[in-house]
Amino acid sequence: MIDILYLHSGAELYGADQILINIVTNLDREKYTPHVLIPNDGPLKDILDKSNIDTTIIDYPIIRRKYFNPKGMIEYCVSYMKSIKRISNYIEEHDIKIIHNNTLAVLEGIYFSTFKNIPVIFHLHEMIEHPRVVAKIMYKIALNHSTKVLGVSEALKYYVLGLTKSKKDMLVLHNGIVDKSLLEKKVDIRKELGIPKDAIVYTHVGRINAIKGQKDFVDALKKTKNQNIYGLVIGDAFSGEEWRVSELVDYINDSGISNRIIYPGFREDMQNVYNITDVLVLSSIQYDSFPTVVLEAMSFSKPIIAYDCGGVVEMVQDENNGYIVDQGDIEALSSKIEYLSEDFNIRKKMGMNSRIRFEKEFSIREFIIRLQDIYNNLI
Numbered sequence: 001m002i003d004i005l006y007l008h009s010g011a012e013l014y015g016a017d018q019i020l021i022n023i024v025t026n027l028d029r030e031k032y033t034p035h036v037l038i039p040n041d042g043p044l045k046d047i048l049d050k051s052n053i054d055t056t057i058i059d060y061p062i063i064r065r066k067y068f069n070p071k072g073m074i075e076y077c078v079s080y081m082k083s084i085k086r087i088s089n090y091i092e093e094h095d096i097k098i099i100h101n102n103t104l105a106v107l108e109g110i111y112f113s114t115f116k117n118i119p120v121i122f123h124l125h126e127m128i129e130h131p132r133v134v135a136k137i138m139y140k141i142a143l144n145h146s147t148k149v150l151g152v153s154e155a156l157k158y159y160v161l162g163l164t165k166s167k168k169d170m171l172v173l174h175n176g177i178v179d180k181s182l183l184e185k186k187v188d189i190r191k192e193l194g195i196p197k198d199a200i201v202y203t204h205v206g207r208i209n210a211i212k213g214q215k216d217f218v219d220a221l222k223k224t225k226n227q228n229i230y231g232l233v234i235g236d237a238f239s240g241e242e243w244r245v246s247e248l249v250d251y252i253n254d255s256g257i258s259n260r261i262i263y264p265g266f267r268e269d270m271q272n273v274y275n276i277t278d279v280l281v282l283s284s285i286q287y288d289s290f291p292t293v294v295l296e297a298m299s300f301s302k303p304i305i306a307y308d309c310g311g312v313v314e315m316v317q318d319e320n321n322g323y324i325v326d327q328g329d330i331e332a333l334s335s336k337i338e339y340l341s342e343d344f345n346i347r348k349k350m351g352m353n354s355r356i357r358f359e360k361e362f363s364i365r366e367f368i369i370r371l372q373d374i375y376n377n378l379i
Contacts, residue, residue, distance in 0.1 A: 002379060003033045005096040009062045009103040011042025013268060014207055015292035016125045019175050020044070020102050025051045026178070026368045032375065035094055037087065043268065054094075058086050063105040068134060084111050091118070098378055101146070104128070104138055110145035119147040119378040124170075127156050127287040127310055136163050143168045147378060152290035153311030159287065171374070174314065175290055176367025179358075181300045186275045193262050195276065199230040200341045202305075203277040205270075205293040206284070208237040208244045213283035213307070215248070216330055218255050220283070223334035226341045229260065234273055236266035274300040278347060279322075279340055282306035283333060290314070298358035303350035305336045315362070321353040 004027075008020055021044070024034035036048055036055040039062060048055040060083035061067070067076040087108055090096075099120045101109035113120035122142040128135035139160045143149055149170045151157040157170045190197060202221070206212035214233055221231045233252070237244040245265075252261045267273055280297035282288070282304060290311035294304055298315065304322035306312045307329075318324040323340075325332040340347050 001033055002031060002097050002375065003035060003095055004098045004100055004375065005091060005094070006034060006036045006100045006102055007060075007106045007109055008036060008038050008044075009105040011038050011040050011044040013043050013047075013266075016103055017044050018177065018292050019125070021047055021051075022176070022178050022364055023100075023102075023368070023371065024048065024053050026364055028368075028372060032372070035090075035096065037090065056090065058083060058090070060087065060106070060108055063107065063138065068131065080108070083108060087112075088116075091116075098375060101142075104142055107138075107141065110141060113145050113147060120145070121148045121150060121374070121378070122146040123150045123152075123173075124156060124160065125152050125289055127159055127289040129286050132163075139164050140166065143170070148374060150374070153314050155287070155311040155314065156289040173367070173370055173374075174362060175292060175295060176362050176364045177292065177295045177299065178364050179299050180271050180296070181274070181355075183271050185271075187269070187272045188276060189269070189272045190276050193232070193264060193276075195230050195232070195262060196228075198228060199260075200226070200228050200278045201230050201232055201276055202279050202281050202337055203232040203234065203273060203297075204281050204283065205234045205273070205296075206282075206291070208235050208248055209241070210244075211284055211286040211288075213285040215251055216283040216285060216307075216328070216333065217281055218252055218261060219330045220281075220334040220337055221261060222255055222257055223331070224338045224341070226338060227260075229337065229341050231261040232273070232277065233261065233263045234265075234267055234270075270296065271300075274302060277302055279337070280304045281333070281337065282309075282312060284309050285328060288312060295358065295362050298354040298362070301351040301355040303340065303347055303354060305333065305340070307333070315357070317353075317357070321350050321357055 037058050039060050045055050061076050061079040066072050099109045101122045104126050109120040112118040143166045150173045151170050157172050204217045252258050280302050287310040294315045304316045307327040308324045309327045316322045323336040
C-alpha cells in the first residue's frame, strides 16, 4: 500500500479543489491510501470526510500577496517553520511515501523533497502573470525542488518553461473530472433565481477577483439586443476580499440591465446551475491555465464562448463546441452571445460536440490511470 499526502491551499470548492476531490476519491484504494492536509475548515473538508478520506487541518501558510514585502516575508518564514514540525510528525505517523503538492501556493513540500528525500510532485494549476518576478521565483522553486512537475495544460507548460528558461521536464496532465451530468437529482432553479422560463441563460463561473473577467461579461451582455438573454454570475471572493463582491454587485446594478443579470453568489449545486444554463462564458482577462468549469460545462453538453486565454483552447475548438474570441474583445464576445441566442439548433449541436469531446479526452478514468502510473514510477 502506498500512502500519499496531498498538500492543498484551502477548503473551498473551486477548480483545483474539485480536481483534488476527483483524485483522492477515484484512486485505486487497494494500492493507494490518500491523506489530505488543508490549512482551514470549509466545504471541501465536509465532502472529503463524507468520502472517508483522511483529512486533517494544519495551520500552514499559503502564498498570498500580503507576504510580498519584508515584514510579510518574515511572518511567512516563521509560520512556515512552525508548520514544518507538525507536518513532519504527520508524515512519520502515517508512513507517507509520496507528497502530492496540489498547488504552487503551498511550498511546504520542498522541505521534505530537499531534506527528507521524499518524492514530491508539484501539480501546477496556476498561471501567474503578476508580479512577474514572484511568479518566476515560485515556478523555479517548484522545478528545482521537486521530483516531478505536472502542468494542467500545454499553455501552462509553455509559459512556465519560457518564463524560467528551465530545461527541466514538465509533464502535461490534462484534468479529468467525474461526470455529474448523469445525476438523477436536478432541480429547476429558474424560479428561485427569478429567471423566466423562456430566457436564454449565459453563465459565468469563477472566483470574484481581478482576473476572471466578470466585468467584461457584464459589458458584453450590455451590448446585446435580445431581451431574452440573461446572465448568471456564480462565484465568491477570497476571505478578506469581500469588497470585490460589493464592487461587482455595484457594477451590475449600474449596468442598465441589472434585471437580466443574476448574482446569487457561490453555489454548491452546480448540477442545477448547468441544468438551466444554455451557454457558458469564460472571459478571463489573464491567462487561465485549464479552467475546470469548462470541463464541467462540456460534460453537461453546453457550448462555450471564451477568450483566447491560456489552456481553454485545448478544450474548446472554435466553431465546433463553441467560439474562441480575442482576449479583451468585448464586441466579439457580445456578438457571439447574440448569435447563439438566435439559433437553438447551433447551440444544441455545439453542446453535443462538447459532450463527445469530454467523453473522449477528459474522462476521470483516463486521468486517474495516467496519474497512478506517475505515482508508480516514483516508488
